[in-house]
Amino acid sequence: MLAANTVTLVLLVASAPAPDRLYDREIDVAIEDAKDVHPVPVALVKAVITQESSWDPRAVSRAGALGLMQLLPATASKVGVSREELFDPAKNILAGVRLLAVLLRHYKGDVISALTAYNARPRQLFAPIPENGETPGYVKTVLAYYARYAGGTLHVVREHARGAR
Numbered sequence: 650m651l652a653a654n655t656v657t658l659v660l661l662v663a664s665a666p667a668p669d670r671l672y673d674r675e676i677d678v679a680i681e682d683a684k685d686v687h688p689v690p691v692a693l694v695k696a697v698i699t700q701e702s703s704w705d706p707r708a709v710s711r712a713g714a715l716g717l718m719q720l721l722p723a724t725a726s727k728v729g730v731s732r733e734e735l736f737d738p739a740k741n742i743l744a745g746v747r748l749l750a751v752l753l754r755h756y757k758g759d760v761i762s763a764l765t766a767y768n769a770r771p772r773q774l775f776a777p778i779p780e781n782g783e784t785p786g787y788v789k790t791v792l793a794y795y796a797r798y799a800g801g802t803l804h805v806v807r808e809h810a811r812g813a814r
Contacts, residue, residue: 676704676717679739686743687750693760694746696794697767700787706738718745742775760795764788 676698684691701719702708714721715735722732728751730744749763756762756774765772769784777787 675738676706676742679742680746682739683743683746687746688793689746689749689753690799692800693738693749693791694742695798696791697745697749698742699766699794700791700811706741707736716741716745718748720744720748724748760792761788764791796813 680691680694683689685701686794698704702717704717706717707718708717709715710719711722715725715732717738718741720728720730720735720741722735725732725735725741725744728744728747730740734740735744749767752759752763752766755771756766759774761778762772762774762776765778765788768787769779769782772779773800778788787801
């Protein structure tokens with residue numbers, strides 16, 4: 650009897666649509682709308698969403714970050730979105746893109762610094778990525794997704810080799 654219940658449970662889970670399929674159109678429209686408001690590449694927005702929430706608008710992290718772009722409620726309030734609105738894909742994307750735009754402007758277009766600040770904390774322009782915690786893997790993964798969504802490839806240059814030319 651236990652095996653039959655387990656099989657039924659697996660079938661129910663397997664038949665549920667993937668989270669990104671429930672909101673495809675709404676998410677696509679929200680990303681397009683945000684690009685008209687803030688100068689952040691669509692490929693970067695999609696890369697952050699992929700890494701942060703795997704396209705699940707209902708995602709909640711252990712740290713309390715919410716929605717597609719995994720914003721903490723305190724951060725979201727600074728860009729004009731309430732905690733309750735973070736599960737609305739359009740508002741979550743607009744807030745996340747607004748934050749990315751601010752970070753990109755602050756770091757003079759340095760995507761690595763902007764992603765590090767988005768994930769962990771602000772840092773000096775062109776400072777090395779912290780070597781502890783999740784941030785190095787986060788930045789590398791988002792950059793790989795960014796390259797994929799942009800239709801290119803990612804070439805990593807080691808930090809110490811930047812000024813060697």
